[in-house]
Amino acid sequence: MAGLPRGAVALALAFLLAFPSVAAAHSLANVSVAGPRTYHNPVSVPVADTFADPAVLRGKDGLWYAYGTSDPLRPGERVRHGIPVLRSADLVRWEYVTDVFTPANRPGWAAPGAGLWAPDIRYADGRYLLYFTVTDTTAHPGQDAAIGVATAPTPAGPWTDSGGPLVAPRPTAGGGFEWTYDPAMLTDAGGRRWLYFGSYVGGLHVVPLSADGLRVTGDPVRIAAADRYEASYVVRHEGWYFLFASAANCCAGPATGYSVFAGRSASPTGPFLDRAGRSLLDSRVGGTPVVQPNGNRWAGTGHNAVVTDAAGQDWLLYHAIPRDEPYLDEPYGINRRPMLLDRLDWIDGWPVVRGGAGASTGEQPAPVTTGVLDDRFERGELGPDWRTPAPGWSVIPAADPDSGGLLRHTGAGPDELRATRRVPAGAHVDLDVRLAANASAGIAVNSRSSDARVSVTLDETTAALVTDVTVHGGHQVRRTPLPAGFRYGTWHTLTVESTGSRLTATVTDARLGDPVARQERALPWWPGERGLAVLASGGAEVDNVSAAPAAVPARDLAPVPETGVLDPSFSDDFQGRMSPLWTWVRPDAAVTVGPGGLRWPTQAADLVGSGNDASVLLREAPCGDYVVETELGLDLGVGTVRNFEQAGLIAYVGDDDFARLSHVAIWNTRQLEFGRELPYAGRTTFGGMALTAPATTTWLRLAHHVDRRSGEHRFRAGASRDGRHWEWGGSWTFPSDTTPRIGLVAHGGDTPPATAVFRYFHVYRD
Template sequence: MSLVAGPASAGAPGSYVNPVSAGFADTFADPAVVRGLDGYWYSYGTSDPLREGEGKHHRLPIARSSDLVKWTYVGDAFGENELPPYAEPGSMLWAPDVRYLDGRYVMYFSVTNTTGNPHQWDYSIGAATAPTPTGPWTHQSAPVVAPRPSGNSFWNTIDPAQFTDVDGRRYLYFGGFFGGLWVTELSADGLRTVGQPTQVAIDNKFEGSYVVRRDGFYYLLASSANCCAGPTTGYSVLAGRATSPRGPFVDKDGQPLLASRAGGTPVVNQNGNRWIGVGHHAQLTDLSGQDWMLYHGIDRDDPFLDGPYGINERPMLLDRLDWIDGWPVVRAGAGPSDRAGETPPVTRGAVDERFDGDGLSGWRGTSGWAVHEGYVRRTEGRATLTAKRGVGGDFRAETDLRLPGAGTAGLRIGGATVVVSGDGLTVTAGRAQQTVALPGGAGSWRNLAVTVKGRTITAQVTSADRLGDPQATVRLDSPVPLSGTFGLVAEGAADFDNVSVATLAKPVTRPAPMPQPGRLLDSDEFDTDQGTWEWVRQDSNARVSGGVLRWPVQGADLVGTGNTASVMLRTPPEGDYIAETKVTLDLGENAIRNYQQAGLVAYVSDDDFARLSQVAIWNTRQVEYGRELPFADRLSYGGNIVGPPAKTTWLRLAHHVDPANGEHEFRAASSRDGKTWTWGGVWTFPKGKTPRIGLVAHGGAQPAVDAEFDYVRFYRTK
């Protein structure tokens, strides 16, 4: 393909609307993504039917796109009879992760049933290799990670994600709620484990790992809560970071992901529009340097693929991933997009050469260069292939390159050169020069990306799949101009493909606004009696004394049809408001105390509520924001996870009426100190309903414990 004229900003024409999988699938869950050497992007989904009414599972379906917005189904990784040799007949293959490792593509996936074990769900991690992103895929003869017994059951050995560190060591992250998240080192070919695995996140909170390295930190992003509860799915993505790929990972507030009160900084949460249950993601960087997230979500008005309570319909979504104050967050915290007009990724540059044709019409100095099987090759000598179009301003340039021998290859940018050799990555600008080692060299395809911002040049070498595992990084302040000519430089044999220059993305640095309390409208400080509260099933054990409401946690619940728990209710102010309480509940740590909890509730009826409480979930202590509602002649319940609790936790429900449809939106927040707040997801109630605000303390009477509420306050939202 010849050079594209026009400004680099024209590389992102038009707009897009979620879900981006709509053109080929109604559901495409757990998406993975790579960019192929052919310049196309490839996405891989979990094994489900693609369309409503189809009724037949696709075994790891594959889609292709040139722009990350319009996708086309191109086939399945495996046919009906192409299970791994260690998989039981009828096994499902879930949650693929695909990487380009040393000249071939490696696909990791979950295998639901493994031979040699009597248990139905003895999960393992499998792998297959292929010469191209679409195959043909060849199964390995044994699992990469075998089933891990736990008593009479097996740990959730699921949801693999591969990562290659800067020293060339390869790792595999895996695991799920039952058993936690783990990391193991891999052999150089990525197909066998090395040494002992390390646990990196507590069980019963996370699944769907994904790890990236940025600015010296390793970021572990993982999904939390339930993936598949239809209209009450509260899935979301949380993050922690560490200075080692083995952790320990902590969140923005320093809370460990391995603690009983496990941390996790929100990356994406449902925001009150059509999308709920947003999670299990992959990440990528476009040609401008902007990061993006591919993930699945559920349309709350169409949550199932066919009949109710069957397969959850989880189409693929695409949204911008920002880095604010050192932490990743989707659309600066605004959450998933659902309207037309979103700016798409930059997938074409002002210079954009894929070498699909026979000529080099957009280049100068073509002698000795030849287009060969979709890429350009230099066989010997020292030469520069110069683009007829120059570069200027702040921009990002990149190329895929390969060194068949002992030469060098790279980019010339103004007065600087950036080259890769067997010795490493070298940036030269005038008399300034810096070299770092490149583990493994560039005997197979690598991606070289160079960012120019003012006089600062930053070069990175990653795998050709462009998934952001930097193998070598150099940052240099240049004494010479970095504008002017642009070209490919080689000494000796070298291959180049997918050359681009695009205007550098301007990072979003300000978070999206979250609700803030303004004027105090009403409060109960519990200094006299229970005031204007109304009871549903009054509990005479609740009492006000010493300025607090002391309420023994009941052996009762609201979830389901039993409806035995008590609720204290009051009518909130009209309009937008924030309800806040401070609750002390000593649940200890690690011991199983299911499901003792206390907190706030937005309540319409016993079968229609949103409950925000600190709660014991097996060995963990979490702040769960659960929703129950009637759906298709049943009750549906699911939860969204907010921030980690403390012994004393502050809770908020921010109420907003959507002027477009009259829906009541309630966004949840929690705090461990009453000052720093973590905002979670949004649950909605239809127009015409009048949710009241209440308190609850239930879930289990043993061991006996009191919930102590210091106050309930209502603020006007600023």
């Protein structure tokens, strides 16, 4: 076997441009194995009309498993599940499997009425680890949340709690407890394990874990400011650690502005910075949007997991709230938060859902979950995808309670099991391997003439990830060391992908974006199709061999609003006086207009809730699409509590029906908040969505668009720190039978109040 180093797991890739999907060998009771070509959100329906805070992984049986917060799954059920588990063959069609916890195995340290929230699922060292939030422990009455961990031999259980909190309740200096919520585990590039957790009260933190993931071994490090983020999730991409975190209220029904942001760092402990270099620890807190409500059916798009399909395309699984049916049962009860699935693109190095288009409605291209070669080895013999005889190889059906059937090599080797299918140049290849001492297993790719060969190897003998490019008998070998303590005798996934002339190889526990070894190298070019072969020597086991077309990454961002031409008839430069076309709701005599613009001390008043004592300065809005812009000077300082002092733009139908884009103090942070209050079911509800970080001078925009089908008014928020480079956030909508006006606000004033300076009010139209 020329070109294969001793003890090597050979895994290789050629770049597939296109070939059809074939059926997988494993099936579910209600789900066919051939993945659909399209899908519609939400994917958890009809099994689960609400499935909040989803955590997802692919089990070693080749199926996908999702874990959610402990709510009822369907209207009228009214029984909270003990972390429900769903299963799917294709990420699109799901079935209910079980609950993680029942009265028989519920953690004894959880108070009787405690919620079990926000799970995170991982595979490590031959077992599954489930991290979860307990909202109240028996140690202290009340909301003293903690993080627990349970283990299981399979994704469906049975689950065994560790017996106590992994991260115990954390008292605050002033009484009460920090919010110890939303765990997420990461294995870093060196094989060390970390746990991320936290929420608005206390901020986000990370702590080191023991090698088995069951103990905290160091002090927490804060990675994001309090009062901004929760729901951490970290992946490693192109050498960076990317922190995904959700912002704003998760559960305000139709006014939920929950959104996902990202920051990145060279270290798993931060500091995490956004695209503009702003820290997520700053008082003027940074963050680059990943997905925000876009004005369609979905509000509250947040709390995510990231998975990779068989083509190498990343996908975001997250929950969202349907605006037209926001509650599971009665209004203001449990929020209806089904699980959504959308493509996650990496554009200019940053993650964004569907190129910035946000949550999808309507028919979408489905994930690739089966390939031109796709074998789970559930049959009792080799199928037609493999050439026989194959000395040294056996298919062992039902060999493992976790993986099911598998391919076992029992000869001295090295031996080769050739695929009957040839593939064109280019593919994404995955392979699960489990090795005995001095064993190897994997896939090789050869040119038609056999004078060129590429292999990627996991070599137990040299403890390295090895690539070997062989051309005309000459070898070019490169080794990347694997972490100390790497357990070859448990399942690991080897993934190789080539894009053009670049080969990327990774080793992960379960393809969750946290490789413990990664190698890139240039590939030689040779024409024609490739041959695939599984390789092994010694006692090796192989499962879930897949070769699928490599996904073509998206390169372009979705369009953002354009300003058009300034319309002076709706604009005001505040040159010594206000236009007489302005009207007041509750006039404020403190407002002055002079050199530099309109000056407005923040009022000790507000619009949110039933008080409605804040002033609003309004203009009639033009018909059709337009963009309104202002330059706002507002110095709220940093790091102090000035709740909820703010100023900015407003789209206003009434005191209980408005959208407000403002620079606001939220406890110690300074944020740009796009808030929405609206009437629903006889009451009003308010929620906000966050934007980029503000400055002492911030430019604000509201882009108005009328939806041609529904007639709804859609307002999208944008902001800039220099007046030239704009960052666009999410959208709020108003019903078609309303006529929103546009204007300015400055309220929530502290003592003494800050003074907002609006230097102009411009309206742009096509």
